[in-house]
Amino acid sequence: xxxxxxxxxxxxxxxxxxxxxxxxxxxxxxxxxxxxxxxxxxxxxxxxxxxxxxxxxxxxxxxxxxxxxxxxxxxxxxxxxxxxxxxxxxxxxxxxxxxxxxxxxxxxxxxxxxxxxxxxxxxxxxxxxxxxxxxxxxxxxxxxxxxxxxxxxxxxxxxxxxxxxxxxxxxxxxxxxxxxxxxxxxxxxxxxxxxxxxxxxxxxxxxxxxxxxxxxxxxxxxxxxxxxxxxxxxxxxxxxxxxxxxxxxxxxxxxxxxxxxxxxxxxxxxxxxxxxxxxxxxxxxx
Amino acid sequence: xxxxxxxxxxxxxxxxxxxxxxxxxxxxxxxxxxxxxxxxxxxxxxxxxxxxxxxxxxxxxxxxxxxxxxxxxxxxxxxxxxxxxxxxxxxxxxxxxxxxxxxxxxxxxxxxxxxxxxxxxxxxxxxxxxxxxxxxxxxxxxxxxxxxxxxxxxxxxxxxxxxxxxxxxxxxxxxxxxxxxxxxxxxxxxxxxxxxxxxxxxxxxxxxxxxxxxxxxxxxxxxxxxxxxxxxxxxxxxxxxxxxxxxxxxxxxxxxxxxxxxxxxxxxxxxxxxxxxxxxxxxxxxxxxxxxxxxxxxxxxxxxxxxxxxxx
Numbered sequence: 258x259x260x261x262x263x264x265x266x267x268x269x270x271x272x273x274x275x276x277x278x279x280x281x282x283x284x285x286x287x288x289x290x291x292x293x294x295x296x297x298x299x300x301x302x303x304x305x306x307x308x309x310x311x312x313x314x315x316x317x318x319x320x321x322x323x324x325x326x327x328x329x330x331x332x333x334x335x336x337x338x339x340x341x342x343x344x345x346x347x348x349x350x351x352x353x354x355x356x357x358x359x360x361x362x363x364x365x366x367x368x369x370x371x372x373x374x375x376x377x378x379x380x381x382x383x384x385x386x387x388x389x390x391x392x393x394x395x396x397x398x399x400x401x402x403x404x405x406x407x408x409x410x411x412x413x414x415x416x417x418x419x420x421x422x423x424x425x426x427x428x429x430x431x432x433x434x435x436x437x438x439x440x441x442x443x444x445x446x447x448x449x450x451x452x453x454x455x456x457x458x459x460x461x462x463x464x465x466x467x468x469x470x471x472x473x474x475x476x477x478x479x480x481x482x483x484x485x486x487x488x489x490x491x492x493x494x495x496x497x498x499x500x501x502x503x504x505x506x507x508x509x510x511x512x513x514x515x516x517x518x519x520x521x522x523x524x525x526x527x528x529x530x531x532x533x534x535x536x537x538x539x540x541x542x543x
Numbered sequence: 544x545x546x547x548x549x550x551x552x553x554x555x556x557x558x559x560x561x562x563x564x565x566x567x568x569x570x571x572x573x574x575x576x577x578x579x580x581x582x583x584x585x586x587x588x589x590x591x592x593x594x595x596x597x598x599x600x601x602x603x604x605x606x607x608x609x610x611x612x613x614x615x616x617x618x619x620x621x622x623x624x625x626x627x628x629x630x631x632x633x634x635x636x637x638x639x640x641x642x643x644x645x646x647x648x649x650x651x652x653x654x655x656x657x658x659x660x661x662x663x664x665x666x667x668x669x670x671x672x673x674x675x676x677x678x679x680x681x682x683x684x685x686x687x688x689x690x691x692x693x694x695x696x697x698x699x700x701x702x703x704x705x706x707x708x709x710x711x712x713x714x715x716x717x718x719x720x721x722x723x724x725x726x727x728x729x730x731x732x733x734x735x736x737x738x739x740x741x742x743x744x745x746x747x748x749x750x751x752x753x754x755x756x757x758x759x760x761x762x763x764x765x766x767x768x769x770x771x772x773x774x775x776x777x778x779x780x781x782x783x784x785x786x787x788x789x790x791x792x793x794x795x796x797x798x799x800x801x802x803x804x805x806x807x808x809x810x811x812x813x814x815x816x817x818x819x820x821x822x823x824x825x826x827x828x829x830x831x832x833x834x835x836x837x838x839x840x841x842x843x844x845x846x847x848x849x850x851x852x853x854x855x
Contacts, residue, residue, distance in 0.1 A: 292648045342832060347648055348594050349831045352788060355596075355781050356827025363821035475777065479659045482652055516670060519663030523656060527641055530653060534644040 262391055264512055270397035270466060272504025273404025277459030278477055279484040279496045280411060281452020287428045287491020288448050290347060291340060294354040295332075297478025298361040299453050303328045303460030304469035305369045308376060310461075317379045317461070325458030332453020336446055358474060366471050376464030396465055403462060407455070408497050415493055424448060428491045429540065480507070483526045489539020498537065556702060560695040568694045570810060574803045575705040576762045581786040581798035582709055583755035588784065589793030590716055591748045592728030593643075594651045596780050597658030600638065601756030603775035604661055605631040606764035610678040611671070620684035628757050635753030639746045646731075658780060665772040677771035681764060691765065701762055708755050713795055715751060724748055782823070789830050791837025800839055 282296045303324050310320040335357060343349040378396045385392035415421035426434040427441050435441050460469070467473065484503050488495025503522065510518035529536060560568050584598040609627035612618045618626075642653045665672045672678065683691040691697045715721055726734040727741045735741050764770050773779065782805055790801025808826065813819045834841055 286648075290648065292652055339828070339832070346831075346835065348651075348788075349835055351594070351596075351648065351651060352781075352784070352831045353828050355777075356824040356831070359778075359781075359820045359824030359827065361824075363818055363824065367818075479656060482656050486652060486656065516668045517664075519667045520660055522663075523660045526656060530644050531641055534649075 259391060263394065264508055266394055266397040266401075268505040268508035269501065270400040270504075271508055272501035273401045274459050274463040274466070275480055275484055275504055276404045276408060276497055276500035277455050277462070279481045279488075279500050280408070280493060281455045282481045283485045283488070283491055283493070283496045284424070284428075284448050285452045286485065288424060289340075289445050291354070292347075292351050293449075293452070294351060294478065295335065295358045295361065296452070296456055296481055297474035297476070298358040299328050299332060299456040300460040300463075300477050301365060301469070301474040302331070302361055303457030304376075304464050304467070304473060305365050305374070305460075306457070307461030307464055308369065308374050308469050311376065317376075317465070321458045321461040324461045325454040328457025328460075329450040329454030331457075333446055333450040335453075336449040340449075341445075358478075362471065362474055369469065371471055373468045373470035375468045376461075378465040400462060400466070404500075408493070411493055420444075420447070480522075483523060486536055487526050487529050489536030491540065492536070492538040495536055495538035560698050565694045568698050570806070572694070572698050572701045572766060573810075574806045575701040576759055576766060577783075577786065577802035577806050578799040579705050579708045579762065580756060580759035581783050581790070581802040582712055582795075583752050583759060584783050585787045585792055585798040586712060586715070586748055586752040586755075588787050589797070590721065590724050590728065591745055591752075593646065593745060593749070594648075594784070595642075595654040596651050596777070596784060597638075597642075597654030597656075598752075598756055598783050599775050599777075599779035600654075600658040600661050601631055601635060601753040602760035602763055602779070602783075603665065603770070603772075604634060605757035605760030606770045606774060607665060607672065607678070609761055610681050610764055610770050613681060614678055620682075624684065624761055627761060628754065631757035631760070632750060632754050635750050635757075639749035639753070643742060643745050643749065655777065655780070658775065658777070662772055662775040662777075665775050672772070675772065677769055679769045681768045681770075683765045683768065697766065701766070704758065704762055708758055709795075709799070712755060716795070720744070720747075778820075781827075785823070785827055785830070789826075789834070789837055791839035791841070794837070794839050797837050797839040801837065804838070 278296065278300055282293060285291055285293050285296075306327055307317075307320050307324045310323050311317065314320055314323065335354075339353055339357070340350050343353060382395045382399060384395065386395045386398065387393075413421075415425060423434070423439045423444055426437075426439055427444055431441065460473075480503060484496060484499035487502065488497070488499030502525065506525065507518065507522055510521045514521065559571060563571070580598070580602055583601070584595065587593045587595050587598075605627045608630045609620075609623045612623040612626060613620070638654070638657050642650055642657065645653055666674055668674070683697065685691060686700070689696060691700050716724075723734065723739055723744050726737075726739065727744050731741050734744075760774075763774070783802075786801035786805045787798045788801070789804055790799065791797030805826075808822070809819060812822055816822070830837075
């Protein structure tokens, strides 16, 4: 009983982290038609930057905010100075993001070394929550809560604000959006910063669960890809449902069939692509 | 004049092992393997307009199949080689069917995700693939009783396979089917209106390209006598794609030149600095920004301009 509760919470926490990663990836792809392969690296860079910030600011949440902002600025620079120069050259943009991800990976290796760096769980959350004789790991509940709050905030941003309406217009019909005077170019930078910031903050918040290690980028990027292709490009709901689905499959797969967990992870994506190429909640084909 | 150039190339390739040392002979063999691999990817990327970021699947899968069958089943090379090629091609039939649900970036992401499935299998299914240790203790085949264990004999073997592979790929591109393929790249809707089955043309190209990727995989595993999951990684696919783009996609010589450049960079630079990954990242960024068309078309354009300037 206790074991399964822990596994369920692990899967929900992983789903929450995946959502922080995949929501930005999905919005960037949906709006800008850029497959941002640096996204895993932004997550890892966030985790490492968080480790350094925590040395000066001993508060995980503050570190997540600062680190998220740092990664958002970094993402904005990539978008403004590199991706912008390659507008219209989709393959070129993918290759550049891939190149940057190699650079970031090696940079992290130089600065933070090759050993995994554990991140302390905030003191107040180290004690498990006891309800009716069953212990729940508190930190994982908090991560889940953060993901849900972020999802609601993003939903309100997209559905209830003027900027959100503009982004949705851009996702649905870019040319028409430009024609009616929506500043699509500024939106691009804003969405890219937002996506990068979410990924970076996710890396820090995920720190106590996953720690910071070389290869974290390559572990997370394929998961984000699966989530987005499963849920549908540019769809927030798709990213949300996909994240928790993949989080569950990954966690229970690893527990039950450790050898093949990684392969099972891809099966739902393959089925969805084969029979519904636009993804579960997508409005456009990838 | 044209045949003279080809003859010169043939003589210099054939004579190379007599003048060069073992290190350079081995390096050139590796370039042949990388060139076959990149040329096979070029069929998809350059002529089909389908950017695959999962081409390492075919190199790695063929290598793993052949290694696994000889180690765990104890089969000889005469059986493992065709079986590995057949197995890889069948998997490519299925992967192509799924990947070609999309084109463009969608295709790229699906091929990337599918190649991750194979990487994950090789890396995590330890009881079958030995995981991170890789499969070692392999041998090279001895076609017609000639041992390939020496650097020179392997050089000629790799050269022969590469020449056959590139000739057959060139014939594929030059054939009416190749023309139809380029048509589906440039004007898919018109090709469809003209009665061509665009999807099938792409799928056949996908499988054909995977087949030659598998051939390069066999060369790869024969050369190294060892196979590791890294051969199936994104980095491996990306290196091949970078080779194609750097040399010039959609040209015959481009991927060969590109693969050679990458291989030389990798060998020479990693001898001096450890930071091959970072360097490759910068090469990626610089090539895409400053030489988007690739080295071969770039040099050709320069040459034409120079000739025009001299004659008139």
